[in-house]
Amino acid sequence: MIVVLNLFDIADGCEEQYAEYLRRVQPILDRYGAKILLYGMTKMIYLGDCTQEFCGLIAYPSLSRLRSLSHDPEFLAIRPLRDDSTKNYVLTAIDSFETLNDAIKLLETRAKNRTQE
Secondary structure (H helix, E strand, C coil), rough: EEEEEEEEECCCHHHHHHEEEEHEEEEEEEHCCCCEEEEEECCCCCCCEEEEEECEEEEEHHHHHHHHHHHCCHHHHHHHHHHHHHHEEEEEECCCCHHHHHHHHHHHHHHHHHCCC
16 A cells, blocks of 8 residues: 655645635545545644645655546646645655554664664
8 A cells, every 4th residue: 555645735825725725635535545534634743844734745656646647637637726736745755664663673674784884
C-alpha cells in the first residue's frame, strides 16, 4: 500500500474552486481503488514548522495505481482546480511498513552497511 500525505492551504477566495475539485476527484479516486484514510484541518502543531491548514492521507493499492491516476485524462482535466486553489502544497508518497519491526530492520541494516563502508 502507498499512502499519500497531502498538506496544503486554500488560497484566499478559492474555497468554492477547491470544493469543486473535491466533488469531481472522488469518483476518480474510487476508480483507482484509493481510500481516504483521513481528511481534515490542522488543530495543533506539536513539533516543526509545518503550518498548512489542511491535511489528507489517501491510500492507494500500489504505486502503479497512483501513477495511473496521476496520468488519467479526467484527473488531468480537473487538476488545475486543485493547483490554482491551493498554496504551500506538500504531496509525499509513502511506502508503508507492515509493522514497526520492519522499520527497525531497515534502519539497523542501513546502520550496519554504513559501518562496513
